Amino acid sequence: MILLASVAESANKVIFVFEIIALIIGVCMIIVGLVQNKQAQTGLSALNGGNEELFSNSKERGLDKVMSIWMMSLGIILFVMTIIICILTNTIV
Incomplete structure (x- = not known):
């Protein structure tokens, strides 16, 4: 009985x-x-029908590309991480 309680306590610590x-990844x-860098007003131009940049040939370069890669990676x-937390919560606890 005591062993089961210690296993549950350590599982809760791992989940925590x-x-x-x-949380740290979300803040990052x-x-x-x-x-x-803010791109053109793509959200507003979609609402009012503007498509001036629809067929423009623009590539991300430098800091914009690095930030996009970081955002995708994070x-x-x-x-x-959320899938792991969900699996651990449903199987261990």
Whole structure:
């Protein structure tokens, strides 16, 4: 009985650590999103029918490309972390 309680307590600690890591990744995503260079008003131009940049040939370069790669990487890591947290929560606890 005591062994089962200690296993559950250590499992809760592991889940808590994963949740803290997911929180840190989420905050990093917010910071990277704020640092990223704003593109043209794509959201507003979609609402009012503007498509001046629809067929433009523009590539991301330099800091914009690095920030896009970081945002994609952090998003994938956050997705995997939440799946791991969900699996651990449903199987262990």
